[in-house]
Amino acid sequence: MKVIAWCALLGLLVSLSLIAAEAAPSSNIIMTKHNLSSLGSNTVKANTESQICVFCHTPHGSDNTQAVPLWNRQLNTGATYQVYTSSSLQSETVLAPGGASKLCLSCHDGTVAIGAVNVANGQLNPSIAMSGTQPDGTMPVGSGAQTGFTRRIGTNLTNDHPISFTFDTTLANADGELRDPASVSHIGTRGNGVYPQLPLDHEGKMQCTSCHDPHLYDPDDAKRKFLRANRLQKVTPAGGAFDANNDIICLGCHDKEGDAWSKSVHASSTTANYTYTDAAANQREFPLGTKVWQAGCLNCHDTHTVEGSRRLLREGTDSTASPKSGGNPAIEETCYQCHRELSNSVVQEAGIPDIRSDFTTKKYKMPITNSHQAEIEPHDIKDADFTEDPSRTGNGDLQKRHAECTDCHNPHRVMKAPLLNATAPGSQGTHTHSGSSTHTNIASGALKGSIGVEPVYSSKLFLSDPIAANNAISFIVKKGVPPAGGGTEVTQPYVTREYQVCMRCHSNYGFGTTPPSLGASTGAGKESAIGGTPVNTNGVTQLTNQAMEFQAPTDHRGYVDGTTIPTPTGWTAGNSRSWHPVMDKTGRTAGNIRSAARWYQPWKNIGNQTMYCTDCHGSDNTGTGSNTNPNGSAPSSGKPWGPHGSNNYFILRGVWSNPENSFGTDAICFKCHTTGYRTEPGAGSATGFWNPKDDKGKDDLHEHHSKVISTSNGNNLRCTYCHVAVPHGWKNRAFLVNLNDVGPEGGKTDGTSVSGSVFNYGPYYRNATLRIRTWDPSGSWRENSCGELGTNGSRGRSWMQSACK
Template identity: 50%
Template sequence: MNWPRFAATVSSALVFGIGVGAIAQGVSDVANTSHNLSVSSPGTVQAVTEVQICVFCHTPHGATNAPGAPVWNRQLSTQTYTTYTSSSLDAETIAGQLAQPAGSSKLCLSCHDGSLAIGAVNVLGGDIDVDVAMVGTGVGGVMPPGSGTQTGFTRNLDTDLGNDHPISLTYDTTLANADGELRNPATESHIDVRRPSVRPLVPLEATGPAGEAQIQCGSCHDAHIVDTGTSAGQKFLRLNRFQQSTPAQGGFSESQDIVCLGCHEKAGWATSAHADSGTADETYLSSPAATRDFPNGLPVWQAACLNCHDTHTVHGARRLLREGTDSTSTPKSGGDSATEESCYQCHTSSPVVTNASGDVRNIESDFVLARRMPIDNTDQRANLEAHDVEDADLTESRTLLGRTDLINRHAECTDCHNPHRAMKNELFSGLGSSLEGTHEHAAGHTNIASGALRGTWGVEPNFGGTSFLDLPTSYDVKQGDGGDGASSSVTATHVTREYQVCLKCHSDYGYLDNGFYPIGNRPNLEDSGGGTQSNTNNMVQYTNQAMELQAPIADRGEPGGNHRSWHPVIESTGRTAGTRNMSSSTNLFLSPWNGANIGSQTMHCSDCHGTNTANGTVVPSGNNPWGPHGSNNDFILKGTWDQATGSNNSGLCFRCHSFTNYATEQNEGDRGGFESGFGGNDDTNLHAFHAKQVNKNLRCSWCHVAVPHGWKNKALLVNLNDVGPEAGLAAGTEVNITSNAQTYDQGPYYMNAKLKILNFRTSGTWREQDCGSASGQQETGRDWMDNVCSNPP
């Protein structure tokens, strides 16, 4: 008996529960879907001769006796499944463990786990246990492998469901509250269990141990539906596979929103760079679109969640990340989790989307440079992706950052960026005038985080002492999304500064630090692939940037005598051009650091760290990205920094400081507009004066600390009359320097150092007798300089 219409009607009513009204232009027409397995199937898997349509799933007699099975004409798989899990899966935490598939999921898996032949039915034409002859199947008549059973482009899911959207989990208020970004089914009428007069858009199933409402395959899919409004596969989805308009934060729109948003309400998503139709307007190229079963030319904003996630993704990927493994095949097949590979679909030299303007930055190329963050599994000491987030804010435990085990230290895209919230605006609050994702590099420069860092997490250090080497006493964790127009106060609960993101790894928040120098228990250089080699600039271990960058209030401005100094990453120096007795013209500092904002401006870590830039600027060339992803220079710097820095204008310092006026004699003499803080009665620019006296360009490290984040002395000056615990010596130790050829080299802070200071003077009032040996073994002033500095190395 041929009864296709009966089966379509019964299965829709009993299994999947179609809601009232048209959804995504879908109609119940199983005959025109790939679930029509008869000889008339429009798909590639079809019967050789069998004309009945519904018989492959349903029978009015002899059906499988199983809960919720609607006159089911197939045996159910007896396989035990590996279920989806993650460290942020609250349903597993609440329940203790995830249940095996049940309800409609069990029915779907009778074909889709690849363990039973598709043509195997209970009853056909009065015969029992019939194996219908089929074509287009896999070996043994099972679901075909598609692009390969380990890829994300197959519907033979096998018994390992770890790469598939979780099912058979209880979806209730407890789960919604624990997650923080799930819609509450108690208040959202479109999420509910179907029952008389209640036909929700997202039907849950009462399959929990005590009848609790659970997510099953049928919550998202209707096995009979065909979408008449799209040129690519609708995947039997009850709701839109693609976004129809820029999403609005808040309620779910059945007509406009992608199906994922029916349950997931992601903070900041509506204005993110991946969802905003005004910015995510790149379109998919034909071949990648075909692989993904996307319409040709689909814009990124319409692909929405599906750009980065696939509910049935490649084996080995975590958090349903599309192509998120280290497999080298195309498409990827198996492998270990590699989150960055999902990002590299677009952020690479040959993206899957159009990129004529270069607006989609090529990040991948930075991660193959000589010095790079250890993002690749092979660059990480664990040789596997240690990164594992805990919640919607993508926070991570201190243990996984390396705090208690340095083998866990790593870098991952989502350590710094939250792709659900990152936006194209120069300010994370969305209030910037430029729609660039990176900070505004202009006069009045600040350290306010850019849109690229919106909604990520970081830490703010708190200090009990103000001396150099005093470690933070605690850290405040910054997380969450403040929303459009969010406060930029450093005391806000969300990230407002770039350094807050950096310091969660580059301070003792992310590792133990006993404060011993030159060797302590901090991470070693070269611990990870792509790291700077050990003993570079005499350094063996990394330093604690939170400690170095502290900006004590008492040391701001010019308090007189000696004081701490720092690059203004955490806070401004308060040392204005007037305070420094220097010119506020454009001559000493390069734009945008010169002018009226000297002393009040702040900066970003990424002003110094990032891919190589042209001489005289920290702004990346062309469409090269901002950010400390990688560089050909040690320490991921934008220019070189070593003993030779100062010999020419390629050094890092001269991306911001004038090479001509700091390292050469060109403007020596009392010339108006060239006054330096290192000036006095003899010359208003003693940098130029000294360059003339030694008859060579000055080397920065003769006088300045080798790690110039921050320092114990003013102006980042070394003082070999007062070397101390930072070099493993007693405080106040004088280092012997007796000849031109002799320098002091002790990592991490002394590299090719020469300078000895007797008196720390107010800026602009330096005298020759302020320099020299404190012990008197060498003469002071000009005579001392003649002995040890007239021809320095």
């Protein structure tokens, strides 16, 4: 046995003499952490045993039950393992560890002492004395056994990369993002460190040894972790075939959809050029100065991550420890490593949007944490498109309502560009929103490759019950990777509009026949997906069906005179639907005499522009018009953009609550509409209420209307005297309520004239007063256009003034 020791010593001397000349990775266990002999310099080492190979191999008396040459370690045959599982894992079976993986775990699961071998120095089953181990001689726990910064993997493998499963063509085809192992070589060439494809074992199974070579030493990267290919990305990934010289090892098996990953905000060296702090780099065992694009997959994933995390997400639990130790799965915590206040970020430079602060410091926010959801992270995707069954968004079970970062964003595809089909990354990842731009509703790179739905309508009717047979709304699921320079038409199979992403949850696709209620509707202390806004705020008790509200029928666009469209039951001739142009433009220009001066930029292209849900919903700020960007900042500023959190109800950028009595610029309506709507208009700034022929331009209906609005009379939301309270879309034009014609949306039969001067019925009627006798053309309304029906019904100015008090 002394021969083995001398051979080891000789090998050490020879290896040391070659280190200076050998710059490529090679088999040189002497220089690695697997040199557990007393001759090594590692923390975990034998007290006196100088043999190196004995901790795994023996020339005599080896375990012949293992398919590994001359195996010498004892195995815990009674260990029970919890194996990795995921709804997006396409392998039919992930078995308990076997083959070479079981051998690796004989040290790394912490159940067998490192010094427990079969044969050493002529003795059977000796116990080699070790230092640097746990008191029982097992693998040390490092930062903690349940953290992602230990290599004491344990027997709970749910937070570790799956092993011991068959990796073949069938699996690759089922997954869609795996390289077909039958199409490339499995033989690694250790001499130059190049591995064309990570090797499977003799049964075609993925094992620990597919990624790790326990003998490998890299003189240029002491923290390589025995990986057969690069631990970090060397250049921006080109997409396509695996480049073993430059690509991170993960891409040896995972084919991330051509250039979708390479152009993503997490992989492109142009946009992911942020540097890890020294503390974060040291904790992750990255070289100092590592960039986000170099870390690549390892920014968000760790093959041996914190216990409790799903899909190998780094730091992906709700543990409050640092580093995280155990806990429940929490996707947002993975994102918060970078998307948070700079002082606690893992990167050094400013510019990454601080999303965490919106979620943690704003009063109203999406229910992204486990404490705000009825179940522990019900979000559960199926595939690379992040497809999720509607039952997970509450359709049939409101207890599963949730919001997660990956409900809206696909981190493997998200691109820093103002348009989803950009050919290259740019300086901003959100849509253009400026005075000089023609405003659209085309999705930005922030939503590239997300999943969404497009409503398909069988009726134009506006009903309170969106699932009624005569107003059925079906949906086309939009998913996939948009090609660079590809079409942005709404008919594309992939997401091209922001509203398509929003409507996955905010329509009957997401919640079925029962809209969620506001406030604590999904369990004690839990928030529904409406940001924690208290129930009955402004008369709203539950979510509305935005697929129904935003419908933009082609024959309701433009100037409608009563002969252009069919007149549905209960609608007065000359009327038509109205909508904010989220799904499509309104065409409301011809025949109108409204002035573009009534809107801030970029809203002056009346009738031909479209808009985003996030033009109204998002971080609160004090700007107006094109200055309603997050916190009044440009899209490239790195400020949060999107409906993450706000100090206003319903996650609105402006106020839509009792403080709106002041009708200041903080009111949500006046983020786009100028405050001219609340003051005396003056000659030449005509609206639909203004007719210079009446009263010689003085004391007209709009002037009176403005005075009523500005008068403090104890009521809330003066706009809703005449306009629908939830202004997404409405059954009448100009969002006008009509108490002479209340239908199912007000709990009545179509055509009902309700009694009283004020009508409240959530969510659409809030202190509603307006009664319309005739739907006159825009610009031609008179006093007698409004009032009670019938020959002797009250009407005109005096009626309006008394009704609004």
